[in-house]
Amino acid sequence: MNDTSSGKGPRSPRGPNRRSGPNSQNSSGERTRSRSGKNPRSKPQDNSTKRTGGKLPQNGWQSRRAAADILMRIVHEGADMDEALASSKFFDELEGPDRGFARAIASAALRAFGRIDDALETYLDRPLEKIDPAVLSLLRVGCAQLWVLKAPSYAAVDATVEAARQWKPASRGGGMVNAILRRAGREPEAYESLPASRIWPDWLSERFSSALGEETTQNIAMMQMLEPRIDLTVKSDPEAWAQKLEGTALPSGSVRLPTGASLTELEGYVEGEWWVQDVAATLPAQLFGDVKGLSIGDLCAAPGGKTMQLASKGAKVTAIDLSEQRIEKVRENLERTGLKAKTQVTDARHWRPAEPFDAVLLDAPCSALGTLRRHPEGAWRRNDKGLDRYSGLQIKLVQAAYDMMKSGGTMLYCVCTPLPAEGIEVVKEAVDSGKWISKPITPEEVPGYEHAIDDFGGLLSLPKFDIENPEDLITSDVFYMARLEKV
């Protein structure tokens, strides 16, 4: 479940929620972090160039203005992406690929937000908050094109400068946008020399690195900067569907779509032959093995991706969720796909089935830090303390799962966050209680994620970054999962 506990969008540049920061001073007046030169923690180049380089549409200034407007609504007005898209008249005026392009630019700017701002500051003689919001927004979308999407400099700069000239609130800043973006194109080191983790507020990168180590932190940040792909789970025959939809069949059976696909127009949507589900999110249900005829409680089920996976493999699923509104989504999804499952709106901590389940899938509510690449503004809306409230709830839900199932039954525990406090530590506590034993995940069960299995037999779905061809990376949301057996 997404946590957006602390309110509005990424603060405008130097808000209190931002960095303690690169440019801030400690009590003795020293800079707390150096911004110049190569940072020893920085990873080698990320591979975003290879994903999008040279393939961006050569659209005009209108899509840049729309991207800046969308970004401004998110950053300065606290809108989320959907609200910003719906309220931007400049976005509304765009058609076809221009709409996708404007959205992609705004999204890239948000995915690398803190790192772009830190690099931008090195070009400026005043703090970012002293710049007009519309001008600043254009600078951010200009830099996102150059540095994140690796757009050719001539296209990105000219069209963004033109957007400044055409957009009244930014028109006085045209000269500045021109000068800064030309410099950004010439001197990308200002961005590239910063560690990938500067995309986040300081407290968050510190939280990641103290829990996961520096290398894993940088890897997660690098993955956030890549444009998330759309994966489908198909009822059957992924190879055939990959061919039909001109996508790629991933080793674990998902179909990865080419970017820009319009989902509802694709073959098989109306017939309910597939649903959208990130590849990592498909692994927990697969780890039950053969589920035909088993009764399975899906404890935090909405919108129902895992329910549908289990139902399509012949399990008798009860989909349980606290939220009536969200369980309605499960029903809609079941209806479209023609799959069957019982639905139950209730608090899984207290509800118990009439007959114990053979197995339980617990996709517990969590800090959702593993899906930030899809909602990058969330990093700037959370706070450090807000993250600590989940493990207590997760432990209670594990206890509830125990009470709902037969001895010898399997529970799959998963969360979409890499934080050990919500993952492996919850699972270790369950095993230490003597009520569960671990059933380690084996490499054969998780093609593409063999490297991601930990010593305890759980799995953290991070890609392997040190492979020779980064195009082979299976990027995905970051899920932790473990399999336990009720004693």
Ligand SMILES: C[S@@+](CC[C@H](N)C(=O)[O-])C[C@H]1O[C@@H](n2cnc3c(N)ncnc32)[C@H](O)[C@@H]1O
């Ligand atoms: C991460 S989402 C689940 C995603 C889902 N399993 C899927 O694959 O589509 C977490 C869900 O947990 C539900 N939830 C939170 N607390 C709950 C509780 N105490 N009992 C039941 N559901 C709960 C939320 O309403 C939310 O829909």
